[in-house]
Amino acid sequence: MTTATARRTPADKHDERRRALADSALRTLGELGYARASLREIANNSEFSHGVVHYYFHDKLDLIVYCVRQYKATCVHRYDGVVADATTADELVAGFADKLVETIVDEAPMHRLWYDLRAQSMFEESLREAVLQIDKTLEDMIWRVVSTYAELAGRAPAMAPSVAYGLLDGLFQQALLAHLCGREGVLDELRAQVHELMPVLLAPA
């Protein structure tokens, strides 16, 4: 247990518990959204009691922001593998497009929660700092894809990072909504759209 003393400080344990609670909360939040997910419902769908939420989080906003931050922290590296593995521009685009589609299929609840939170931040000022910060990390994530794509293609990006992110986010959001509405063929459409859009993001050779 010599190493154990170092790996288990009280603060670590506290953080670990917060993470577990947030993980649990994310499932309910992804199902009901920000406004409809009550702290009691969140607690019920977890192994915790509703009082413990206030032991680990100051209030509801604190919990939700922590949850989305935690999710996005891992989500933000979703495309790193594709970027690292791709050896040609076309390969990168294909991998990226496939991964986007995979994201919509596997993580639709989490992403609608993100869009919910971002929309709420347009009303609730106390959400803005966290939302802007997360948005920036997403922009960086997209930019890693686009700039690598530009390098592999031997061309220069034609647009600022925020523009590239805005365009792709628009398409993604549209596809997510259509997917949740059960529209057939959305995923293939998104894939095709990304293949269509990516070359446009680069300056002419």
Add this chain to the structure above:
Amino acid sequence: MTTATARRTPADKHDERRRALADSALRTLGELGYARASLREIANNSEFSHGVVHYYFHDKLDLIVYCVRQYKATCVHRYDGVVADATTADELVAGFADKLVETIVDEAPMHRLWYDLRAQSMFEESLREAVLQIDKTLEDMIWRVVSTYAELAGRAPAMAPSVAYGLLDGLFQQALLAHLCGREGVLDELRAQVHELMPVLLAPA
């Protein structure tokens, strides 16, 4: 008053009242958003009592959907003037970009409400029909701009209507959030981004 008998059927009066109530409600909804705007708050910020809401609308959802539908019905023709007046492609782009900026400045509360509602529809199935329908009219609105732009430029659109709408909506949404956050220079950036993007929507000459 011979024509008056025809212009004032009881059903018309009922609809007129609904419209007035919705107009009033829109102000509060644009300020607080879908979840935080209670029927009492909506009624308080109007000339009506909170009971009358249930006389004219079945429930809260009914009211909100009616409100957003009503707003978008006029909003959807915002760019028609630009389209009709433009004589060159560049003129159209400039007018369109200016109008987008003007929209963000003048109608930010209404548009954040729309994004709020669209995000909620990802959770609440009963909202989806109305949201998809409105979304389609917005897509048509954008397509009127893009296709006219293509004609004036003597080139063909390079992308499907939904793609053009998705891209522009992504940029617009990003700019709206930044504007609400008080970021300086967003409006000029949006204008520049639109000037940058529009030519890309057309096939090479």
Add this chain to the structure above:
DNA sequence: GACTTTTCTGGACAAACGTCAAGATTTTCG
């Protein structure tokens, strides 16, 4: 002017909400 119908008011209701706190339980550590 008396009637019916429509429109509106304001209070009452149960349910659900976020928050809190007192006490039980567990863990930690000398």
Add this chain to the structure above:
DNA sequence: CGAAAATCTTGACGTTTGTCCAGAAAAGTC
């Protein structure tokens, strides 16, 4: 072991919510 600290449970609180309703007021009709 036993005291101290951390963790958790449970129930209660004061609001606020959407909805409903009995009756007042107004409009329409003969």
